[in-house]
Amino acid sequence: MLAFPNLRFPGFIGDWKVKRLEAVAIKIGDGLHGTPSYTDDSEYYFINGNNLVNGQIEIYGNTKAVTSEIYLKNNKNLNKNTLLISINGTIGNIAKYENQKVMLGKSICYLNFNHNSDFIFFLLNTKSVQDYFISELTGSTIKNLSLKTIRQTLLPFPSLPEQEKIAYFLSLIENRILTQKKIIEDLTVLKNIIVKKLFENQIKFTNRDEAFPNWEKKRLSEISKEHLNKxxxxxxxxxxxxSKHKGVINQIEHLGRSFSAKDIKHYKLVYPGDLVYTKSPTSEFPFGIIKQNRTGRIGVVSPLYCVFTPQTFELGYLLHEYFDSSVNTYNYLSPLVQKGAKNTMNINNETFLHGAKLLLPIDKMEQTYIYTALSLLANKIDVEEKILIKYENQKKFLLANLLI
Structure with a gap:
């Protein structure tokens, strides 16, 4: 191990000293090994490793709550300097405890300190420490990171003033990343609200102060056509x-390698603007997903997929946005899909295209207006996501070079 990092702030000299994590923490432990009694009327939440996201504790809509009595009984004396690590299933996510009213499950390790722990937070996020955690995992199906491993983790420390300088600088980057994520989240919520209000007729476009024709209820089979082009x-x-998040995307780019057959002559062509329905369930989309090909390229997909061409690219764009909602997709597909043996889904392409009628804009100019507005917002989100990637890459570089 190097005695000092590649990059260093002016004025600091001397080697860094290696210490075990148990030597700098006042207490290392984990949460409740068991399932508590839940309640619907409480502000105390029972959290596990999947609640540790992006350095913070994330409370979801389905996060369970416990009574104040159970919370106090399982109190771990967490403080403003406490760090949390996911150690079971989800491994190595680090979060700062910020006085939230939470009770820990067994998949969270807590580290209590009697001093500021920001520098240690960044040390635990370095590749070397994360790689060490991965190398020490136990368990075959569900991986586990032991408290013994965490206690024996070796960390390099400079002088306290240098720790504070590094932690402050990295915190600026960390906070900017969080701000950038909030910008993207707010823009995405705005786009989703606009799409929802469009389909509820609460937002209407006009053509030089003249109203467009009323939207009409149409089946997919009436405004699109399936093609079987091989x-x-x-x-x-x-x-x-x-992909439910990335839409139609190059398979190698998405999955890291190709899963297709060597001979793909029987695969279906997907032209720019085509919509693709996959029958592969995900947690949010149990009956499959529907996405438009926005790559601008012609490619191929599995012959099991349904590929259909909308009357206009703009109408297909709006359908993509409509089915981007897991609720809309579920409501459309649920009456059409029959579950078979081993939970397989039975739905043919004709049934899919003859589902419930959707209220849609038929005027092509209005479709263009809607497409222009939504695509401008989507492009803004794309720009912000690229900025986020640059900040995250900058953070990775600094973690690798400011720390050992």
Whole structure:
């Protein structure tokens, strides 16, 4: 191990000293090994490793609550300097405790300190420490990081003034990343609200102060057409995956490698603007997802997918946004899908296209207006996401070079 980092602030000299984590923490332990009694009327939440996200404690809509009596009985004397680590299933997520009213489950390790722990927070997020955690995991199906491993983790420390300088600088980057994520979250919520209000007729576009024709209820089969175009002579080699977050995307880019057959002549072509329905369930979309090909390229997908071409690209864009909602997708597909043996889904493409009628804009100019507004907002989100990536890469570089 190096005795000092690659980058150093002016005025600091001398080697860093290595200490075990148990030597600098006043208490290292984990949460309740068991399931507490839950209540619907409480401000005390029972959290596990999946509640530790981006350095913070995240309370979800389905996070369970416990009574104040159970909370006090399992009190771990957490303080403003406490750090939390996910140690079971989800491994190595680090979060700062900020006096939230939470009770810990067994998949969270807590580290109590009697001094500021910001520097240690960043040390625990370095690649070397995270790699060490991964190398020490036990368990076959559900991985576990032991308290013994955490206690024996070796960490390098400079002088206290240098620790404070590094922690302050890295905190500025960390806070900027959190701000950037909030910008993206707010823009995404705004876009979703606009789409929802469009389909509820609460937002209407006009053409030079003249109203467009009323929207009409149409089945997908009335405003789009399924095509079964195959890939003769393997003319197109790019295989697409369909992701609930990224939409239609290059399979290797999305999954890291290709899962397609060597011969893809029987795969279906997907043209720019086509919509693709996959019958692969996810946690949020139990009956599959529906996305538009916005890559601008022709590619191929599994022959099991339904590929259909909308009357206009703009109408397909709006359908993509409509089905981006897990609620809308569930409500549309639920009456159509029949669950078979081993929980398989039975739905043919014709049934899919002849589902419930959707209220849609038929005027092509109005479709264009809506597409222009939504795409401008989507482009803004894309720009902000690219800025976020730059900040996150900057943070990775600084963690690797300001720390050992």
């Amino acid at each position: 890939n003769p002579d393997n003319l197109y080699s790019e295989v697409f995956s369909v």
